[in-house]
Amino acid sequence: MESVWKKLTEEQNKEVKRQMATYTQGAQEIIPTEELEVKVAKSVMEKKPLKIKLGLDPSAPDVHLGHTVVLNKLRQFQDNGHIIQLLIGDFTGKIGDPTGKSVARKQLTDEEVKHNAKTYFEQFGKVMDMDKVELHFNSKWLSKLNFEDVIQLAGKITVARLMERDDFEERIALGKPISLHEFFYPLMQGYDSVVLESDIELGGTDQHFNILMGRHFQEKFGKEKQVAMLMPLLEGLDGVEKMSKSKKNYIGIDESPQEMYGKAMSIPDELMVKYFELITDLSPEQLTKIKDDLASGELHPRDAKMFLGKTIVRMYHGEEAAEKAEKQFISVFQKGTMPEEIPVVQWEGDAKVPVIDLLVGLKLLNSKSEARRMIENKGVKIDGEKVEDMQHLVTMKKDLIIQVGKRKFLRINI
Amino acid sequence: MESVWKKLTEEQNKEVKRQMATYTQGAQEIIPTEELEVKVAKSVMEKKPLKIKLGLDPSAPDVHLGHTVVLNKLRQFQDNGHIIQLLIGDFTGKIGDPTGKSVARKQLTDEEVKHNAKTYFEQFGKVMDMDKVELHFNSKWLSKLNFEDVIQLAGKITVARLMERDDFEERIALGKPISLHEFFYPLMQGYDSVVLESDIELGGTDQHFNILMGRHFQEKFGKEKQVAMLMPLLEGLDGVEKMSKSKKNYIGIDESPQEMYGKAMSIPDELMVKYFELITDLSPEQLTKIKDDLASGELHPRDAKMFLGKTIVRMYHGEEAAEKAEKQFISVFQKGTMPEEIPVVQWEGDAKVPVIDLLVGLKLLNSKSEARRMIENKGVKIDGEKVEDMQHLVTMKKDLIIQVGKRKFLRINI
The missing domain is CATH 3.10.290.10 (RNA-binding S4 domain)
Structure with missing residues (x-):
């Protein structure tokens, strides 16, 4: 593997470094970084795109800026010619929760799954080029497994390893029951990576365990192991809890320019840089400059936040809407008058x-x-x-x- | 359920008591005895036979007297008109051990499974009436389960419950790995009882956990729960270890009258009564008399043991062979001369x-x-x-x- 470095031209080497600088920006954890570098290097040398997987829950298609943390990262890979694999976990969605205890895991019909996938597609289109995205449904292979296949799969992992997952460990410690079928969700996610031969899997830090399952099973099936790329979870407007629809601390990517801009202005100052880093399309150089200028006092936090609001609006509504939202904000909130256009x-x-x-x-x-x-x-x-x-x-x-x-x-x- | 007692005639009630006396004889544990009694009562009243299940490992068809502990018990049920369900666990046999670590669980071909089942049948024929036995292969239903079915099944049991099995508990305590697929063997055994709608499952005490799985899953699937009937494990000729082929402390049911008789004479005195109880066809009254006479000294242990040897030979080779084996034994071992017939x-x-x-x-x-x-x-x-x-x-x-x-x-x- 290491020999790839010797074969790279100076120009290729530069390209690898450039891509790596982009990918590592904002990522909380890359497991392991060295393997990512080797994969990128091989891809550059052989002109072969990498396959980047993102798993999606088929039951929750409401997309907000919290989701765009991973979507922006995917976009960066896409910008460099790599292939995005969107994996809709419809198999689990169709099964629901066999114990009937989990409200979150309600059983979905084929139509609901299709509709939700379509919604994802439409909304993701605001961040990525959906023409260059592969869409996969894991029911395609998982529904074909029979009992023997499942036993073969289960034979490739130990009970102890599964119990290491934080939430399992916690429930065991608290004496709360774990139903045996729950052990299969991480197995499925891992097996999906075997089938898709993914090079990298992206997810929030809460996906740490599940994404490492992909590495585990790919190795057991004699495939090249994927790299786990874990993005930080974005706190919502309250500055405390993870951004989510149920907490009402979110900015939806479907919201109006005014709402977006206004909500952006309510983000706590401490989170501003994190938002810049994780949900905007600014270059590493631009980010560094903002950080430096804020630190030196050359940039006022209010101005930085206005730039953040404008950037977000620009990303989802275009340059013109961004200018307008900014102007309107200045006239209403800074001068104390009403907006120019009122419904x-x-x-x-x-x-x-x-x-x-x-x-x-x-x-x-x-x-x-x-x-x-x-x-x-x-x-x-x-x-x-x-x-x-x-x-x-x-x-x-x-x-x-x-x-x-x-x-x-x-x-x-x- | 309890109302069944009120409807029984005096004669029926007597019959229930008679059957119960036979079944409980020698059984180490019946879970629960009251349910067994209700099942027997209903069967007597409705003239409907009970279904008695025995699961068999398809890989080890060498039958010795240790196995006949359960076979004799089955024979008693059969004598009272109940149905014996022999369940060959061929599904697991065909899968083998996916980790490849267990030598015992080697993968069997269809031919091997068939051949082994035939061997069981021939050998069991020496204890039971095989014309009145149902033969089942669990691959018939288990091979048809798909991943979704497996998840539904797994949703009906908790991880904690499975980990209570002695050998799992021990391995966890010792930090020895348990492969996830191992959790499925008890599930399968339980599901077999759901499909077969067994009323009673027989097994050695080492099957305690697995047989209770049948009760668990039958209940989860809304069926009447089977009764677990656990027979003691028979120590071999060494008087210490469980009788088994690998320990060379066994009496095979295919052995010659002389071998059988001779080996029976080498059983330690302390085990004699247990052998009488578990592997002979003597009636409860005969057994009681032997115990009493041994206790009072009226019966000499050597004479009791000779009667044990003769009984075993009679069961597998007939009255004449039994007489002959006894005579021969007396002439060689007691008088120090050679046997009458030498090959x-x-x-x-x-x-x-x-x-x-x-x-x-x-x-x-x-x-x-x-x-x-x-x-x-x-x-x-x-x-x-x-x-x-x-x-x-x-x-x-x-x-x-x-x-x-x-x-x-x-x-x-x-």
Whole structure:
């Protein structure tokens, strides 16, 4: 293997170094880095693309910026001509949870799996070139395994090794039951890599154990072992918990430029650099400059964050939308005025409406209790005036402006 | 369930008690006895036979008296009209050991499995009525399971439960690896009972865990649970280790009347009653009488043991052979003379033969070193004269008698 280095031309060697600098940027762990370098070197020398695998849960196709940490990394590989293997774990999705205890693992129909895969594809298209992506469904090979095949597979791993997985270890320590079928999910993920002959598998750090299964089984099946590439988990807008839909601390990649920009501005300062590193398309040089300038005080954190917001909007809505979102933000939040464009709703109801009913009726807030809380927190303005009375009766008229929180505006038309 | 008792006639009730007395005789553990009683009661009332399962390893068809402990128990069920389900575990046999580490679990071909099953059948025929036995091969259903079925099955048991099996627990404690596929052998055995809808599964005490798997899975699949019936393991002629071919402490059910009788006489006195109980066809009343008479001193242990030997020979070779074996034993061992019938071999070799070559050539002993040892131990006689010289040259002639040990005789014909 090592002999590959001797055969590289100086130019090829430079190219390997360049690619490695890109790939290692932001990655939390690469197991092992040396093997990645050898794979890249061989690929450069033989002009043979590497196969980069990403496994996807078929049941959760809502994509937010937390997911783009790995997607951006995949994009980098793609930019260098490597092949992306998207693996939809539909086999497990179709089985569901045989014990019926896990709500998360509900059984999916073929149609749901297809629909979810399509949703992934559409959303991923905002980060990657989907024409150059291979799409795989693991039911294709897993559903063909019979009992004997399964036993052969199970013969290639020990119980002790499986119990090393953090969550298993923890449950054993707590005396919580592990159903035997659960041992098979890491086996499947590993076997998928055997079938796909993946060179690299990407995932969040929470996939550490499962991705190493790929290495284990590839070796047992006499194949070249994949490299595990683990990306950090991105904290959400709260700065504490992993970004997720259920925690409501996310920026969805389908959101409007204004929402995206506004949410980006609410990221805690400490996380800014991490966001730059993990979810933007800036080059290593640009990143270094931002870090240096922030450290030296040459770049104000507020300006850096505005650049972050603008960059995110640019990535998902284009240059023009990014400029506009920035301008709008400056006019509303920095100058204290309203945005230039406010959505208009046609009002067909009563001439006078209790403020709480109005807020819920216009779907500015989800419930009366939310509306009450917002008024209590002085977050509701009618025509620029703070509402302080819960019982306030709003007189409806054309061009009435209703504002909730910092970023939600509506203009009434009658 | 309990209501079955109220519906039984007095006569039926007596019949249940009679059957229960037979079945519980000699059984080490019945889990649970109450369920067995209910099953027997229902069977008597509804005139519906019970299904009694015995699982067999397809790789070891050499049957000795150790095996007949369960076979005799099956015979008792059969005598009362119940159905015996012999289950050949050919699925595991065909798979072998996927890790290749277990020599015992070598992969068998279809032909070997068939041949071994036939051997079982022939040999079991000496204990049971094979016309009334169902023969099943678990590959019939196990080979049809696909990965999804396996996962559904695995979802019905926890890892903790499997790790309770003594040998797993021990290996975990010693840090010895358990390959994941090993967890599937008890699952298969349990699933076999689901398919066969067995009422009772018989086995040695070493099958405790595996047989309870049948109860577990039958319940999970919504079926009536089988009763586990565990028979003691029979110590071999050495009185210490479990009777087995590899330990050479066994009495094979294919052996000659003389061998059987002679070996029976070498059983340690302490084990005699256990042998009577577990491997003979004596009635509970006969057994009680033997125990009582031995305890009171009315029956001499030597006489009891001779009756044991005679009973065993009668069971496998008939009344006449039993009488003859006893007579012969008395004449040789008690009176110190030769048996009445000595096998004759035709001699075609040299007129003078070194004694060691002769013993090995006639297959009286397996090797020259064994022959030397036997001469050293003064166990070789030619025409009644002890051979003491290793180099002794035997002059071959008609009716020359060669004796090795206490029981092997040959008469030369020229």
